[in-house]
Amino acid sequence: MVHFSTLLASIAIPLFAALKQVTGFGTNPTNVGMFVYTPSRLASPPPLLVAIHYCSGTAQAFFSGTQYANLADTYGYIVIYPNAPDSGGCWDVHSTATLTHNAGGDSLGIASMIRYAISTYGVDSKRVFVTGLSSGAMMTNVLAGAYPDLFQAGAAFAGVPYSCFAGSGMWNSDCATGKITKTAQAWGDLARNGYPGYTGPRPKLQVWHGTNDQTLSYNNFGEEIKQWTNVLGVSGTPTATQTNSPLNGWTRSSYGPNFQAISAQGVTHDIPIQANDVLTFFGLNTSGGGGGGGTTTSRPPTTGTTSTGVPQQTQWGQCGGIGWTGPTVCVSPTKCIKQNDYYSQCQ
Template sequence: MLINTILVGALAAVAHAAQGTLQQMTGDFGPNPTNTFMFFYKPAQLANPPSLLVAMHFCTGTAEAYFTGTQYADLADQLGFIVIYPQSPDGSGGCWDVHTNATLTHNAGGDSLGIASMTRFAIDNWGVDANRVFATGTSSGAMMTSVLMGAYPDLFKGGAGFSGVAFGCFEGPDAWNEQCALGERIMTPQQWGDLVRSGFPGFAGQRPKVQVWHGTADTTLFPQNFFEEIKQWTNVFGYSATPISNITNDPQAGYSFATFGPNFEAILAQGVGHTVPEHAENVLEFFGLS
């Protein structure tokens, strides 16, 4: 499969109208080995101190597309948090590096280090509350969200991914991993959990909470990836693989909302393909930002 065909996000057709404009950080914001781009949105009225949301686009996407195609900036206007919209490097096809050892390892390089640098810059220079920093993304952006949860658990307090894969599932020499995409990379919960723990060896702090969304009709990243994510994160958090609650038709008809513990939720959308539309208000509620 050609890389420029993968992970094309199906954002809602209706554009959202934030009160302000998307801005680009043109100066140095820290180590950025792959030359990722930093765009951001600051609402006119910031909370004191403001929280931070890092919102990452789908493959073939841009920061502008995710800014206009999702509700996060609108909600930032209402709630006073800052949004960083990273943009993948030139020549990447608009996709994120979620496969190299560098990007999967704390402070080792790859796109993830550039995003971590943006996050650290915001904390150090914009007065962001370091205890309220979160990440979300769609498709390739969901995959990067998972990468950040494993490689930078010291920076992020939570992540929500729409139609992604488990941390490390795309690991390998090539940007596209057919085995993972087809849902054929099957491992035990312990093996998946160990991959997350390998992202930041020796990390002993509290792990960021995780929320994952997937559609049963996804033929780009097959639904088995959703169940591998459940194996992974229940192992990381030490939860049973059996949810403590599973509510049908929540947050809308055809969705099943499973809670495994306070730090992990998994939502399966019946009949939905690639990708599950962003449910921004549910994401912010999970993060405690709403």
């Protein structure tokens, strides 16, 4: 698995509070580490975002190398950064225990963190979200299958379908190289079997993948689409397709309101995380994040493209900052306003 430290270091951000480790949070058979970022001002009740690091990464690296904590200062949600117990920093996304509701593995440790946050921090149980990169994206899919009762939505960057890595070892070459293909029904059945007998709502999902990913084959992107459209009960044919969304050359396919698949043309496994887009899909980038005021105003979901072919960012979207490679021009009448060296926003 490739290292993302260089990529994430280029977008590291200043933070207003420290990352805090929490212990004794509940059932945790594999000793997953729990680290929490709580902004100085919280929404009331606060939502929760679980942000899961890549293989070879750490909770601290994902905390400092992504914008989720910085954005929490604006929007008032709590962030949990799990830390993988494996010596290589990868997640158990292969064992029967981790793939099964309340059966064990790394996934149960993360589920316990969420339950702890709900009971201890007063987190809104109806506004819990999960996102991850690479091995963290695989865990995002595992949690969507094994713990659909805990999440409202998820976003997986450069991952593989739920259960694709199933087997006896931490690495599955057949899945990684895109050799495992199944029907939509077969993939869907695997995900549903993660929580036998569950009949409640399923989290809505985004999946992201670069077309030139040589670590986790782009073929897995198509398999994810088959799996989650089946689980969510929607057609495998997109209802809408947007080009240059959210970045130039990227294509967003929507399969109704609860599933999106974003293909990043020419991008490798080092896919840039689109934090603002994720928060929009989750409904987390809303006003009133501080001071106990709750959330009130939804932000537009995507960037667009003008008739002249110049990509423009919609209101409230990111338009600049160190490491930013997306649109820098805002749709009229909004302007790109600098928040800090790492983040500018269309307002």
